[in-house]
Amino acid sequence: MADTSETRSIFVTGLKNAHAMENQALSIMKPQVSRIENYPEVAARLEQHIRETEGQIARIEEVLKSLAEDHSSLKDMALSLTGSMAAMSHSVAGDEIIKNSIANFAFENYEIAAYKSLITIAEHGGFPGLAPALKSNLEEEIAMAKWLDDNLKSVTMKFASLKEAGERAKI
Template identity: 75%
Template sequence: MAEANETRDIFVTGLKNAHAMENQALSIMKPQVSRIENYPEVAQKLEQHIRETEGQIARLDEILGSLSESHSSLKDMALSMTGAMAALGHTVAGDEIIKNSFANFAFENFEIAAYKSLLTVAELGGFPAAMSGLKANLDEEVNMAQWIDHNLRSLTIKFASLKEAGQTAKV
């Protein structure tokens, strides 16, 4: 029975970490979208993913609640502050939109890895009720990472073209 409790503890910790991670994602994306002027397709996709992320947090809350657990406010706050600082750091870059895209792509892949791990622990620990919510979150993260991957070239071309034309290309 101790082994089952250990797996449950690993799962709950992972869920709390994922909840904080999604709050961090919001604190990264919201400032980005508020600054975008020349890249409406990026703004639209970020706005969509912000709504998805809010849904992911709700799914994680539901899974935690089903285990009689709740998220860690301290972890949520700490990672949200870290995310806000990361977003702020790119605002001084002359190629802010490009740097944001790199960071977002890396973060999406981090989230993908986190959800794959959580799905594995859910399977090992016998938490089948959590699988559909975690899979939905994973699918949304994979879709966002693929979108960034497929659009990075055109975004870079647009950035370079605006820069060459002497226009504001930053955001």
């Protein structure tokens, strides 16, 4: 695939979408981590991933800047609002930590797919020099998805144990 204006447009749109997606991720994770009391391992990993996500946003901004483009504030705002609403909807659930864990795992896999697509466009669409930043983001998303997958059982078991003991298990 050559560096055509249509390919560039697809790539830039994908980058703007990824920027908004990462802002949405922050709007989901920050309320979650602020509410966690009984799952310090989850809070610590979310805090780490919040820092990673902030770095991912900076990488995307650098890629956009190298293309003389900027992120879409409207997309950022819309997806951040959607993320905040999703985080709030789980806060009223009796099993908030479980719902958050499942939703976070699904979202991480969505991000993985988005970065794989962006990397494909970058490598085969005439922007191979921009792929390394996106690969860094992808690696962090894969690591977070793996952590969530590896820890879903223990979080679920801890939730069940706390509930059975009559303790506050929700968060």
